[in-house]
Structure formats: C-alpha cells, structure tokens
Amino acid sequence: MSIRSQVKYLAGLGVAALIGLAAIAPAKAAVSTDPVKLTLHDWTGQLITTQLMGEILKKAGINVEYVQADYLAQFTGLQTGDLHVAMEIWETTGRDAMDAATATGKVEVFGPTGMKAKEEWWYPAYMKEACPGLPNWEALKDEACAKAFATAETEPKGRYLGGPVTWGGFDDERVQALGLPFEVIHAGTDAALFAELESAYQRKAPIMLWIYAPHWAPSKYQGEWVEFPAYTKECYADPAWGSNKDMAYDCGKPSGEIWKAGWAGLKDKWPTAYTAIRNFSLDNDEMGKMITEVDLDGKKIEDVVAGWMKANEARWSAWIKN
Incomplete structure (x- = not known):
C-alpha cells in the first residue's frame, strides 16, 4: 500500500471512529445565553x-x-x-x-x-395605655380605643395604615368581617409606610400600621402585633368559619x-x-x-x-x- 493510500486509510479510520463515538455519546443540551x-x-x-x-x-x-x-x-x-x-x-x-x-x-x-414571614397589625407600646385591652383584637372594637387611633381624616374611626394596595393582605375585608371601627388607609410605598412610623414614634403620636418581618422595625421600635383569631385556610375560603358567619377574612394573616x-x-x-x-x-x-x-x-x-x-x-x- 502506498504512503498516500495508508494516509487515506488511517484518516478514514479516524473519521469512522469519530462518527462512532458521536453515535454513542449522549448529546449535551446547549445552555441558553438568553437572560x-x-x-x-x-x-x-x-x-x-x-x-x-x-x-x-x-x-x-x-x-x-x-x-x-x-x-x-x-x-x-x-x-x-x-x-x-x-x-x-x-x-x-x-x-x-x-x-x-x-x-x-x-x-x-x-x-x-x-x-420566615410575619405580617400583621402593629402598634407602639406607648399606645397601650389608651387601649389597655391590647394586644387582643377585641379591644379595637371599643369606640374609645378606636378613637385613640383616629386622625383628623378618619375620626371617630381609628386609622389603620396598610401597605401599598399591590401587597394584598385583605385588610379592608378584615375590618368589615370583624366589625372594627377603623378605616384602612394604604401607604403609597414601603418607604412612606416606615417614614410615617418614624414620624409618629418620635412624637408619640397614635399609629396602627402594617409591620412585617424580616425587617428592622420590630427591633428598633417597642411595640406589639395585634392578636387576631388564628388564621386557617377555611377563614379565607369559607364565610361560615369564624365569628362572622356571613363573611370570610374574620381572622389574622397567615405566617410561615x-x-x-x-x-x-x-x-x-x-x-x-x-x-x-x-x-x-x-x-x-x-x-x-x-x-x-x-x-x-x-x-x-x-x-x-x-x-x-x-x-x-x-x-x-x-x-x-x-
């Protein structure tokens, strides 16, 4: 066999081997470069x-x-x-x-x-004197307690400062289902929510608002979360559950x-x-x-x-x- 023939022969073996390996090797999926x-x-x-x-x-x-x-x-x-x-x-x-x-x-x-998430109504410790039944949610049903949390825009109802509307949370439904004499006012942004807390806390002004954890606020400020009836799936799904037999959301928020x-x-x-x-x-x-x-x-x-x-x-x- 000539040198040229040997080269062709060996080259052919190489190609055949590569084809064989390709046939038995598993295909590897290409990783997308899309973001x-x-x-x-x-x-x-x-x-x-x-x-x-x-x-x-x-x-x-x-x-x-x-x-x-x-x-x-x-x-x-x-x-x-x-x-x-x-x-x-x-x-x-x-x-x-x-x-x-x-x-x-x-x-x-x-x-x-x-x-781990916790989100609920929260008030500064200095407000407890005006509403001594707290943290039990039923204390909020008392007109004098609600008035202690009132502002000019909500009086005689108490004011609850909720998070931005996009957060959900069913606070408007909770107020109605539990018969609370409170008006829900939604903060425009996360920053506005905590800026208002800072301002009220410094002045010892009345405030009830949505506080969540993990966050710095529960550590920086002395206060308590309101203790509503414990959340269950039935509370949100079945109006017959809980104290209000005609409405859902008559409980606190879930945690987890x-x-x-x-x-x-x-x-x-x-x-x-x-x-x-x-x-x-x-x-x-x-x-x-x-x-x-x-x-x-x-x-x-x-x-x-x-x-x-x-x-x-x-x-x-x-x-x-x-």
Missing part, C-alpha cells in the same frame, strides 16, 4: 434578595435581567415565560396567587428562601415561609440557574441586618449586596456547582 429575568418589587428586602440571586447567577456565567413587576400580577408573566424568577412570595400574602399559578403546571415553587417561585421551563433552559436558585438560602437575621444597612444606614443596595457576596464566597460558590 434569566428576575422580578423586582417595591420593598427593600425583596430588592436585596433578588439582586443577591442575580449576582450569584452572574458568577456562574449566566446573563441576568431585572424586571420591575407587580407582586401579585407577576404570576401572569411567570406562567407565560416572559418572566422567570420571583425570589420572595410571602406565605402571608402571596400563597393563594402562587397556588393558582402552580396549578396550571406552568409555574414551579423552587423551595423556601429560609426566611417566604418562597422562591418561577417559570416551570427554567430547569430545562438554565439548569445551573435552577440549581442555584433552589440552593439559595438566607435567614431573618441576615436579611434584617442588610435591610438596616440600606434603610437606616443609607447604604446603596448594590454595596450591601457586594459586601455579602465578599463575606460569603464559599457559601454561594457551593450553590452554583452542578
């Missing part, structure tokens, strides 16, 4: 959580896009795949919307964040996990991102400290996130390992 779209809402903790997750995904070489979205309405985008990840769905306010979305099969719960959720197609299109998001975990103390740095110490969210990333490199690096 993972994470939703941003209107409270500091959620902005921190989301940007932490985004920075971690960037470290894994994944493109990220932040999209401003309504807290409850975002589930429409998560179902269609126009949005991909929601880092904070609170058991207290978002469970019903999350359950409805997951029932379609187009949204998946990616597990708990590690943080803060969940991660998103588009069900995430695990196939971005498997590394899917793993990292499922692994992501923080606790209330960590989040409370970061919120304090932003809201009270005046630091930028980006700087707080960068500080956490630097201090916890070994931890988040493990989250992005396949």
Whole structure:
C-alpha cells in the first residue's frame, strides 16, 4: 500500500471512529445565553434578595435581567415565560396567587428562601395605655380605643395604615368581617409606610400600621402585633368559619415561609440557574441586618449586596456547582 493510500486509510479510520463515538455519546443540551429575568418589587428586602440571586447567577456565567413587576400580577408573566424568577412570595400574602399559578403546571415553587414571614397589625407600646385591652383584637372594637387611633381624616374611626394596595393582605375585608371601627388607609410605598412610623414614634403620636418581618422595625421600635383569631385556610375560603358567619377574612394573616417561585421551563433552559436558585438560602437575621444597612444606614443596595457576596464566597460558590 502506498504512503498516500495508508494516509487515506488511517484518516478514514479516524473519521469512522469519530462518527462512532458521536453515535454513542449522549448529546449535551446547549445552555441558553438568553437572560434569566428576575422580578423586582417595591420593598427593600425583596430588592436585596433578588439582586443577591442575580449576582450569584452572574458568577456562574449566566446573563441576568431585572424586571420591575407587580407582586401579585407577576404570576401572569411567570406562567407565560416572559418572566422567570420571583425570589420572595410571602406565605402571608402571596400563597393563594402562587397556588393558582402552580396549578396550571406552568409555574414551579423552587423551595423556601429560609426566611420566615410575619405580617400583621402593629402598634407602639406607648399606645397601650389608651387601649389597655391590647394586644387582643377585641379591644379595637371599643369606640374609645378606636378613637385613640383616629386622625383628623378618619375620626371617630381609628386609622389603620396598610401597605401599598399591590401587597394584598385583605385588610379592608378584615375590618368589615370583624366589625372594627377603623378605616384602612394604604401607604403609597414601603418607604412612606416606615417614614410615617418614624414620624409618629418620635412624637408619640397614635399609629396602627402594617409591620412585617424580616425587617428592622420590630427591633428598633417597642411595640406589639395585634392578636387576631388564628388564621386557617377555611377563614379565607369559607364565610361560615369564624365569628362572622356571613363573611370570610374574620381572622389574622397567615405566617410561615417566604418562597422562591418561577417559570416551570427554567430547569430545562438554565439548569445551573435552577440549581442555584433552589440552593439559595438566607435567614431573618441576615436579611434584617442588610435591610438596616440600606434603610437606616443609607447604604446603596448594590454595596450591601457586594459586601455579602465578599463575606460569603464559599457559601454561594457551593450553590452554583452542578
């Protein structure tokens, strides 16, 4: 066999071998270079959580896009795949919307964040003298107690400062179902809610408002949450449950996990991102400290996130390992 023939022969063997290997080797799915779209809402903790997750995904070489979205309405985008990840769905306010979305099969719960949610009516300790029956919710039914929480715009009814309307929470329904002589006024933003608390607290002025945890407020200010009848699913779903046989929501708010959720197609299109998001975990103390740095110490969210990333490199690096 000539040299030229031997070369052709050996080359042919090489091609054949490569074809054979290709035939038996499993195909590896291409990882999408499209950006993972994470939703941003209107409270500091959620902005921190989301940007932490985004920075971690960037470290894994994944493109990220932040999209401003309504807290409850975002589930429409998560179902269609126009949005991909929601880092904070609170058991207290978002469970019903999350359950409805997951029932379609187009949204998946990616597990708990590690943080525990509490949201309820809250008042400063100095208000207890004017309404000594607190924290029992029934004290609020007394006209004198309600008047102690009144302002010029609500008198003789008490004033309850709720969160932004987009947060849900059923406070208007709760007032009606429990027969409370209070008027619900919704703060325009998270910042406005706590600015009003700060102002009232400094002046020892009357205030009853929505406070949530994890947050710095329950640690900074002395006060108590109102103790409503304990939440059950039946309270929200069945008007016959509870003290008011004709109306639902005659109980307090649920408490529990803060969940991660998103588009069900995430695990196939971005498997590394899917793993990292499922692994992501923080606790209330960590989040409370970061919120304090932003809201009270005046630091930028980006700087707080960068500080956490630097201090916890070994931890988040493990989250992005396949």
